[in-house]
Amino acid sequence: MENIKCKRCNRILTNKVSIKLGYGLVCYHKMQLQEAQITSPNNDVIAQLFDRVRKLELDNTFMKYQLKHKVFVGKSQESDLNWDIPEEIKEIKNESKITFNVVVKELRVIFTEDFDYHNVLKPINPIEQPEVPPQVIELFN
Numbered sequence: 001m002e003n004i005k006c007k008r009c010n011r012i013l014t015n016k017v018s019i020k021l022g023y024g025l026v027c028y029h030k031m032q033l034q035e036a037q038i039t040s041p042n043n044d045v046i047a048q049l050f051d052r053v054r055k056l057e058l059d060n061t062f063m064k065y066q067l068k069h070k071v072f073v074g075k076s077q078e079s080d081l082n083w084d085i086p087e088e089i090k091e092i093k094n095e096s097k098i099t100f101n102v103v104v105k106e107l108r109v110i111f112t113e114d115f116d117y118h119n120v121l122k123p124i125n126p127i128e129q130p131e132v133p134p135q136v137i138e139l140f141n
Contacts, residue, residue, distance in 0.1 A: 004013050008027040013019050021028055 004019050005011060006013055006024045006027050007022045011024055013024060018024050023031060
């Protein structure tokens with residue numbers, strides 16, 4: 001009789017079912033688990049993550065190339081676009097920037113390192129008085 005060995009561990013198989021499968025009982029279960037892990041959704045997530053990393057590396061390479069060769073788009077004199085910002089918009093921009101800076105300075109004065117925020121914060125919709133439960137009216141005496 002011909003000795004048939006397990007494809008995974010080279011152990012001699014004696015069971016008829018194991019001989020048909022080509023694997024021993026333990027090796028067959030291990031192979032099934034490995035096949036189940038290959039088709040699991042976790043591998044799809046890992047593949048997506050690798051794809052994202054590859055795209056990020058391509059973006060990084062592109063940015064390095066742009067910085068190295070300094071490829072920038074300049075203003076064309078032939079175009080009909082008006083690149084001058086009107087004074088009204090510049091004034092509005094400056095006013096908003098000034099007010100923002102003032103607010104930031106005021107907040108820096110208020111929020112120091114030893115600031116106790118418990119005194120300032122209040123719960124949303126605080127209950128000032130305890131609610132009185134509704135009175136139960138007895139209909140049947």
